[in-house]
Amino acid sequence: MSDHPPDLPLTEPADAGTDPALERQLLVLDVNGAAHEVLCEPRRTLVDVLRHDLGLTGTHVGCEHGVCGACTVLLDGRPVRACLLFAVQAEGAAVRTVESLSDGRELSDLQQAFADHHALQCGFCTPGFLMLAEGFLAERPDAGRTEIRELVAANLCRCTGYQPIVDAIHGCATARRAVRREN
Amino acid sequence: MKPAAFRYHRARDADGAVRLLAELGEEAKALAGGQSLVAMMAYRLARPRHLVDIGGLRELDRLRTDADGALRVGALTTHHTVERAPDSLLGPGFAVVRETMRWIGHLPIRTRGTAGGSLAHADATAEWCLLAVALDAELHVLGPHGTRRIAAADFFLGPYTTALEPDELLVEIVFPHPAPYAAVTEFAERRGDFALASAAVVLDRDGGTVRGGRVALGGVGPVPLRAAAAERVLADGGTFAECARAAADALPEEGRGAAYRRQLIRTLVRRACEEADAR
Numbered sequence: 388m389s390d391h392p393p394d395l396p397l398t399e400p401a402d403a404g405t406d407p408a409l410e411r412q413l414l415v416l417d418v419n420g421a422a423h424e425v426l427c428e429p430r431r432t433l434v435d436v437l438r439h440d441l442g443l444t445g446t447h448v449g450c451e452h453g454v455c456g457a458c459t460v461l462l463d464g465r466p467v468r469a470c471l472l473f474a475v476q477a478e479g480a481a482v483r484t485v486e487s488l489s490d491g492r493e494l495s496d497l498q499q500a501f502a503d504h505h506a507l508q509c510g511f512c513t514p515g516f517l518m519l520a521e522g523f524l525a526e527r528p529d530a531g532r533t534e535i536r537e538l539v540a541a542n543l544c545r546c547t548g549y550q551p552i553v554d555a556i557h558g559c560a561t562a563r564r565a566v567r568r569e570n
Numbered sequence: 571m572k573p574a575a576f577r578y579h580r581a582r583d584a585d586g587a588v589r590l591l592a593e594l595g596e597e598a599k600a601l602a603g604g605q606s607l608v609a610m611m612a613y614r615l616a617r618p619r620h621l622v623d624i625g626g627l628r629e630l631d632r633l634r635t636d637a638d639g640a641l642r643v644g645a646l647t648t649h650h651t652v653e654r655a656p657d658s659l660l661g662p663g664f665a666v667v668r669e670t671m672r673w674i675g676h677l678p679i680r681t682r683g684t685a686g687g688s689l690a691h692a693d694a695t696a697e698w699c700l701l702a703v704a705l706d707a708e709l710h711v712l713g714p715h716g717t718r719r720i721a722a723a724d725f726f727l728g729p730y731t732t733a734l735e736p737d738e739l740l741v742e743i744v745f746p747h748p749a750p751y752a753a754v755t756e757f758a759e760r761r762g763d764f765a766l767a768s769a770a771v772v773l774d775r776d777g778g779t780v781r782g783g784r785v786a787l788g789g790v791g792p793v794p795l796r797a798a799a800a801e802r803v804l805a806d807g808g809t810f811a812e813c814a815r816a817a818a819d820a821l822p823e824e825g826r827g828a829a830y831r832r833q834l835i836r837t838l839v840r841r842a843c844e845e846a847d848a849r
């Protein structure tokens with residue numbers, strides 16, 4: 388915005404007292420199985436509520452407009468972009484974040500597969516890929532490599548070159564299938 | 571960026587949503603899956619003062635094939651629901667609709683984004699818009715004065731511009747005729763991106779013989795367009811290669827990327843013809 392006068396703020400000065408759009412609303416969100424009350428403006432996205440209001444900083448935020456997938460969480464079991472969802476839209480749905488994958492002592496099988504296959508380097512993208520894969524495998528437990536390759540195109544990773552991520556998800560799916568056959 | 575402030579309203583039913591939109595006027599927008607609108611708001615390309623959230627209107631989240639053969643898609647049906655629909659809801663005559671979903675963005679976009687949102691957003695290369703034009707869909711719209719039906723051919727007025735009034739909701743998309751021999755194909759620079767160009771072909775077949783067909787193109791104009799010259803070739807018994815050439819030859823020769831686009835369309839139309847015929 389080069390034509391913007393430098394002495395003016397980029398956002399309109401707004402006063403919560405006079406501007407009804409800035410009023411905060413009380414939300415009840417179901418996150419990782421617990422009910423949370425949050426008081427926030429309607430424009431607050433789910434990813435911002437998770438990170439800033441609930442302190443769940445496992446979910447990352449990159450682009451804030453739906454392109455990178457760093458913010459992927461599960462909504463009623465399905466992967467969604469938490470930056471393209473206002474928190475108020477998530478009321479009544481079950482939200483799951485990366486914090487739900489393990490109890491903090493032991494990694495989940497999917498997380499362990501990422502570690503085993505070196506599917507992370509800097510780790511910025513990892514929570515997003517984990518939740519993408521978690522939601523996907525729940526629905527498509529029998530998916531093969533081709534489908535997994537298509538899936539991971541959803542998220543950006545600048546480090547790994549994707550191959551180890553495909554290997555990790557495929558490895559986890561294969562191990563789960565073996566367990567299922569045994570039972 | 572963070573979206574500008576707005577007031578949030580949650581609609582309880584479609585009539586209520588329309589009344590609210592009428593009352594709030596141009597400053598209000600319907601919010602469905604948010605996969606286009608929230609991104610536009612994050613860029614501050616859109617800064618509505620009011621959002622009317624229609625996402626909870628379960629009555630608009632439905633999919634069925636009628637006894638008369640028509641496919642009816644509720645406006646709030648997600649791309650993902652269609653992608654996973656069993657034959658009992660989406661019969662073999664509309665397999666092309668199911669298969670086209672995989673071209674739309676990525677899984678986490680498809681789990682939220684809706685058919686109605688895509689059509690109302692009217693991106694020139696959106697897959698739902700191409701399907702609507704290729705399959706002659708009828709769009710059912712609810713306004714403060716009742717419902718009206720708009721043919722797909724009259725619905726798209728330009729990029730991001732439709733025949734919808736600000737206080738109207740798209741409630742249902744009806745595909746009247748089964749299209750068992752149809753295919754959609756496209757090219758994007760990366761998987762999941764919006765297409766540079768796309769082609770839909772619906773063949774009329776009599777036994778093994780092609781009697782004619784419909785060809786629609788995305789990414790070559792402000793809205794998805796039928797390719798009349800290519801359709802004439804099919805009706806006259808021409809080959810798929812001739813049909814594809816006619817589609818490409820009808821495009822402008824001048825302008826940035828024109829030659830590339832013509833080449834792309836020629837390839838895409840031929841592929842779509844072959845895939846449609848191989849069903």
Ligand SMILES: Cc1cc2nc3c(=O)[nH]c(=O)nc-3n(C[C@H](O)[C@H](O)[C@H](O)COP(=O)(O)OP(=O)(O)OC[C@H]3O[C@@H](n4cnc5c(N)ncnc54)[C@H](O)[C@@H]3O)c2cc1C
Nearest residue numbers: 453600602603604605606607675683684686687690696740
């Ligand atoms: C990374 C990314 C990639 C994408 N790739 C593709 C792609 O390849 N192809 C593609 O087609 N799309 C793509 N999309 C867009 C996606 O398909 C959206 O789901 C769709 O464009 C809008 O649907 P929505 O339900 O999310 O609508 P919203 O974003 O909620 O709304 C979009 C617009 O439509 C209006 N609207 C919504 N529903 C109605 C209704 N029932 N009646 C009247 N007006 C309504 C809203 O007011 C708004 O103006 C992509 C999006 C992202 C973020």
Ligand code: FES
Nearest residue numbers: 449450451456470
């Ligand atoms: S931060 Fe949500 S997709 Fe990039």
Ligand code: FES
Nearest residue numbers: 508509544545546
């Ligand atoms: S591990 Fe660094 S971005 Fe994926």
